[in-house]
Amino acid sequence: MSKPLAVCIAGPTACGKTAAAVAVCRALSGEVISMDSMQIYRGMDIGTAKPDAAERGGIAHHMLDFLPPTAAYSAYQYQQDASRVMEDILSRGKLPVFAGGTGLYLQSVKHPLRFAMAQGNEALRQALNEQAQTPQGRQALWQRLCRLDPQSAAGLHPNDVRRVVRALEVLEATGESIRAGEEWEAPARQDFLTFGLRWPRETLRGRINARVDEMMRRGLVKEVRSLLEGGVPRQAQAMQAIGYKEICRALAGECTMDEAVEQIKIHSRQYAKRQMTWLARDGQIRWLDADTFETPQALHGEIILQIQKYREDQENGL
Numbered sequence: 001m002s003k004p005l006a007v008c009i010a011g012p013t014a015c016g017k018t019a020a021a022v023a024v025c026r027a028l029s030g031e032v033i034s035m036d037s038m039q040i041y042r043g044m045d046i047g048t049a050k051p052d053a054a055e056r057g058g059i060a061h062h063m064l065d066f067l068p069p070t071a072a073y074s075a076y077q078y079q080q081d082a083s084r085v086m087e088d089i090l091s092r093g094k095l096p097v098f099a100g101g102t103g104l105y106l107q108s109v110k111h112p113l114r115f116a117m118a119q120g121n122e123a124l125r126q127a128l129n130e131q132a133q134t135p136q137g138r139q140a141l142w143q144r145l146c147r148l149d150p151q152s153a154a155g156l157h158p159n160d161v162r163r164v165v166r167a168l169e170v171l172e173a174t175g176e177s178i179r180a181g182e183e184w185e186a187p188a189r190q191d192f193l194t195f196g197l198r199w200p201r202e203t204l205r206g207r208i209n210a211r212v213d214e215m216m217r218r219g220l221v222k223e224v225r226s227l228l229e230g231g232v233p234r235q236a237q238a239m240q241a242i243g244y245k246e247i248c249r250a251l252a253g254e255c256t257m258d259e260a261v262e263q264i265k266i267h268s269r270q271y272a273k274r275q276m277t278w279l280a281r282d283g284q285i286r287w288l289d290a291d292t293f294e295t296p297q298a299l300h301g302e303i304i305l306q307i308q309k310y311r312e313d314q315e316n317g318l
Contacts, residue, residue, distance in 0.1 A: 002314045003191035004090045007307060008035070008098040010106055010279055011197035012272035014207040016296060018051045020197065021099035023300035025059045028307060031089050032056075033082055034063040035100025035109075038241045040078075041069045043227060046220045047243035049211065062089075069227055069238040079108035086190065096190075103278030110192050124172055128165045133235070144168065149177045162237060193310055195303055196285040198276070203291060208268045212243075216261060221247055242267045 007030070009021050021032045034040070038048040042065045045052075050064060062085045067073060082098075086109070089096040098109065131137045142158035145167055152167045171177065199207065224247040232239060234248050243264050250260035279285060286306065293299040 005307075005311065005314070006086055006090075006096040006098065006109075006190045006192050008106060008110075008192055008194040009197065009303070010035070010098075010103070010194060010285065011101060012199075012204060012275040013049075013101055013268055014204065014211045014272070015101075015197040015199055016290060016299070017099045017101065017197060018055060019296060020195075020300050020303060021097045022051075022055070022057045022059050023297070024097050024304055024307065025095070026057065027300075027304045028095050029093075030095035030097045031060040031062065033085055033089075033096055033098045034061060035082075035098045035102055035105045037073070037078075037102040037105060038238065039064050039100075040067050040073060041065070041071075041238045042067065043230070044069055044223070044238060044241070044244070046215050046218050046223045047241065047247075049215070069232045070236050072237045075104045075108045078105050082109050090190070101275045103275060106194070106279075106282070110194075125165060125169055128168055129161070129235075132161045132165065138164075141165065141168065145171075152177050162240065191314075192284075193307060194282065194285045195306075196279055196287045197290050197299075198287060199290050204272060205269055208272060209265050212261065212265050212268060215243065215264075221251075221257070224248060225251060242271055 007024060009017050009024070011017055018032075021030075024030055025032055036048065036050075038044060039050045040063060041048070044050070051061065063078075063082055082105070086096040098106070100106075128141060132141055138158050138161055141161070141164050142153060142156065145153040145156070145164055149167060149171055153164075156163050156167065158164070167177075198204075220243060224244055227239070227244075228234065228248070228251070234252075239245060239248060246255075246260040246263045246267070247257075249255050249263075250257045255263070288299060288302065290296075290299055293302065
């Protein structure tokens with residue numbers, strides 16, 4: 001007996017994932033499950049490119065706006081929450097369509113994630129984070145990780161405080177490297193059909209730059225200022241997102257606003273490259289070159305046709 005089907009639409013930032021997911025849901029009676037690690041936060045709409053009512057097109061969207069910006073959230077928590085949403089959608093006879101660019105979230109729903117299940121040590125985490133705020137603290141933490149777990153440290157930058165702290169925390173809790181726990185276990189109970197959208201580098205660069213300019217036009221600075229004035233600390237996990245941390249620097253007088261905007265564009269392009277590197281590990285992704293389709297609608301139609309054929313093959317035992 002075949003497993004129930006779930007669809008994933010992945011790809012780098014600004015590649016058109018949301019529009020594709022909405023089109024699939026409209027054609028095949030589906031609901032969208034966001035796979036974005038920052039759209040989970042309330043009040044963070046512009047900088048995360050969270051789809052508004054018009055972009056959602058009347059299609060139900062899940063895993064959006066359910067946490068305050070002060071809250072921390074892990075891939076394991078996402079795995080648990082998104083899996084419950086997916087099972088509910090399937091129970092109602094609808095198609096779950098994941099959409100987003102957070103590669104770790106994609107892996108977490110397709111396969112159980114062992115390392116994230118390690119119990120956290122709140123006191124240790126707080127102490128490490130406090131150390132990170134001291135002069136040379138970030139470098140000291142990273143050097144400590146280099147001594148204790150060189151394999152994990154090699155893949156992290158000293159300024160990536162959250163992941164360096166998490167690696168040290170897991171090492172303390174389990175005695176094992178966080179990388180040792182990154183092995184994916186048995187596949188999920190659902191059958192995942194995953195599509196990846198990609199563009200030529202220069203085209204994607206232009207799309208990213210245009211998106212950042214549009215964010216600024218829509219009021220990204222006002223959104224960041226509102227969060228800060230509302231009590232969200234600059235050091236919060238949510239405020240480390242691209243777009244927010246750069247505007248925070250400008251508001252603090254650490255750079256000009258023009259410099260902040262340029263940094264957002266650079267960091268967004270670098271993030272897109274990392275997203276593609278992560279997704280390239282997944283040999284089951286069906287890649288679609290968006291520039292080879294005359295219109296977005298033609299691209300969406302191809303995805304829909306492939307899903308329909310996949311379902312037919314399942315029914316016929318192929």
